[in-house]
Amino acid sequence: MSLPTREEALALLHEYTKNEGLRKHAYAVEAAMRAYAKKYGENEDEWGLIGLLHDFDYEKYPTIPDHPMKGSEILLEKGYPEDFRRAILSHAEHTGVSRERLVEKVLFAVDELCGFITAVALVRPSKAVAEVVPKSVKKKLKDKAFARSVSREDIQQGIEGLGVEFNDHVAFVTEAMTGIAAILELGGQTPGA
Secondary structure (H helix, E strand, O other), rough: OOOHHHHHHHHHHHHHOHHHHHHHHHHHHHHHHHHHHHHOOOHHHHHHHHHOOOOOOOOOOOOOEEEEHHHHHHHHOOOOOOHHHHHHOOOOHHHOOOOHHHHHHHHHHHHHHHHHHHHHHHOOOEEHHHHHOHHHHHHHHHOOOOOOEEEEEEHHHHHHHHOHHHHHHHHHHHHHHHHHHHHHEEEOOOOOO
């Protein structure tokens, strides 16, 4: 089966995900996945769709073991290929699906980091993702009370699994997110607005 269009994948995301924050997370992960696909000479559309849909079932099925297993079942019913579903399953440790392919390693490496970069941007006076730098991300990671739901261990394991440097990875993902800052509503705010 060929992959659906982005519009079809977006319709699926919106059908299952009503929360704007979760939608924005999907868009951020999609942007990071597309950027890495381009960097590595891979299929940007496929990688982007994997990022867009990796958590589409989370709002309806947020608990272990349901997420992302229920989502994988839905994707199977809709005819998504096995390797596409496998990549999504690999981003959650409890599925037991190992991360073998580059797309799987990248998804794991960007998922939690996108959420964390968003949190760092939101506490800046400007709320601009473009102003987030690796040094501030590293500092906030040490503060366990900040964005406590984000797994620091997953971020570290993702970086190690991908074999990239922390600063390079954070800067790369931040740049990808900056490209869609308006969609993420992280483009910066006018003081006093």
